[in-house]
Amino acid sequence: MKKIIENLGYKFILYEVEYQRKNLTFVTVDKENTVQLLAYLRDYEGFKHFVLMTAVDWIEDGLFQITYILNNPKKKIDLAIRTKILREKAKMTTAHHLWNQVATYQRELKEMFGIDFPGSPRVNESFILEGWDNIPPMRRDFDTKKYAEETYFPRLGRGTNDPSEYMKQKLYPNE
């Protein structure tokens, strides 16, 4: 793994390298270099298998982090590539031409975080949230609790107690 990262360092600027465990390393790069780097890893370093891609909302910093996880089936190691993009009008270069299934992940990220991947097939079609009428639900400014309260009815027979009120009823009902 060290060797691969070292090689990578000659070709790309790597910001952070985190050796999570023997078979998993996280690397942070610029968004301009990300897709190139993915192609390089696939074609020259044996990371032929695309595992997944996902995002994190760093709302305080005004950034989204996108993470791509690749697998090298021969060496049985994973490499995760992280990059950060602006949260406002969030947009990222598409990587669907490298692995077909990337298009599906990108469609999901468009729906869940509102990150656009121009040129990615069917990226604007709804993925699982048909008829969604709110801000993308994985954004941290989406109030899940409020939405759940307003949208779903509680299962029949459910009921709760406020601990402090309950203690009053049980311990000092007349005070």
Place this chain on the structure above:
Amino acid sequence: MSSIKDILTPFTAWKNVFKEPVTVKYPLTERPGAPRYRGFHKNDVQTCIGCGTCESICENEAIDMVAVAGFEAKDGDSGLRPKVDYGRCCWCALCVDVCTTGSLCLSNEYTWVDTDPDNFRFIPGVDEKSWDKNELGWKKPEGDYEFYGLKRVEMGELEPDERNHSFIEMIKGYSKQQAEKEADRCVECGICTATCPAHMGIPEYIKAIRNNDLEEGLRILYDTNPLPEICGRICTHKCESVCSVGHRGEPLSIRWLKRYIADQNPSEKYRAILETENLQKNGKKVAIIGAGASGLSAAHYLVKMGYEIEIFEKLSEAGGMMRYGIPEYRLPYDQIDKDINYILSLGVKIHYNVNVGKDITLKKMSEDFDAVFAGTGLHLGRSTCVEGTDHKHVYQSIELLRKITGGEEIHVAEKIVVIGGGNVAMDIARSLARLQKIKYGKVQVITTSLETEEKMPADREEVIEAREEMATVNPGWSPQRIEIVDGKIKGLHVVQCLSLFDETGKFNPQCNLDNKNFFEGDMIVESIGQGMDLSYITEDIKDHLEMGPRGRIRVNDNFQTSVPWLFMGGDTIQGPDVIHGIANGHKAALGIDKFLIEK
């Protein structure tokens, strides 16, 4: 017509029979969740305190707090336990990470088939599940991150050498920034409210600090406590002993936060903030005996309800033991005055230097007023009665404290022995240490008690601070006699005390007479508890009073005695501490109102 190929095709499937299957057999026994997989909940219900913080954090409203057979509400435990609805749970584990006791975790079990959807709502740890014994799964990682601070915001206090020669207040109080940071640690569970004798709205006023709405904070304080400057400094703060955050970290500094709210509101604005500028009178009069914690509290709530209130106080100033017992370095007089002056500003009258029973009879009061509340406290010192206690340099702590706090000069010897292991003993020892430091430049006070160090009733911090101020605390000894030579006290003879109570729980100290000790001193102070003086209750009234256990007068839930116009509260009934007095006074006020409306 079918071709020969169609006929043979089904048989070609047979060739796959002996191949290894691609799909995995059910049940998925070979596919356990990863070691930190977030599967179904587990809860150690004996450790859980039912604080409901897991419920509050759940974004999906998947948790209900429900009553469980065998778990009763008690101090520090609501008796409720979380019930999870798996129709809503998204396995985020926020509930686990926030859990105040660390009782909740997720097992790594994730497969479960059932035909009844209602079975997917269950109480982890109560409803038995196959994964209850799974060790693996998600537990909050220790030390990695915390959802709320586990450490208290430190309170500034004077260093021992800054405070040991004066009576200046030693606790400095929180700044705005410190108070807000401390308030931020509260998870708003409200577990503390039941334990507070006055059931103060603790999470509500802590929230007011977070919102920087200190006027709202003050209103919340006065709902249940009209002496917040005082309680914000010297309350026995039982609430902190049950604070949920205290299970994994340090409990909230509830007392200092209360003080912060009171300190920040200027007295001139109290009546406007508390909306007491236009109180309507109802034409009825109530007399109160004693301007201590309970009397002042009753006066406050009654005057707000429209009653005309007159307090009869034996001493020349109001406050009772809060002024004449608790030393100034813990409770400065201007703070006592701030609380009391506000109550007086509502129209409460105090007749000072009136000793009820001597200067006016209780009978007369019952004729002049619609009802009477008595909160006369515990003001008689108790003596060990060992040989020598009749010497003139043997004192009662309660009398000395009354003189010190009243600004009178007292006899301060170079070497002093204090008998007693409670907070009052620490107060007198620390006061005498200050006076010795001022007079002689050095401290030679020793306190001793029957109880050993672990069993001493004094608060730990009092003992620590006394030692910081160079007083010696040497517990575990039983006083035998005071050595007097040529009319002068030489010291106290003691023997080792082995135990205080016998098997029946009766006070019956056992000593090892062979293990002797002698504490040198030329002045002895006894501080072994106080008794009540109820001589103002004359025989004709007493005849109608029902007595309760331990020689106390029996009162009902409204603090009404069996003589209907006479209500009693404070140290003579409960406690002894200020907050019980306040709670008693409040309840008695409501009881008096009820009594007079029904009359």
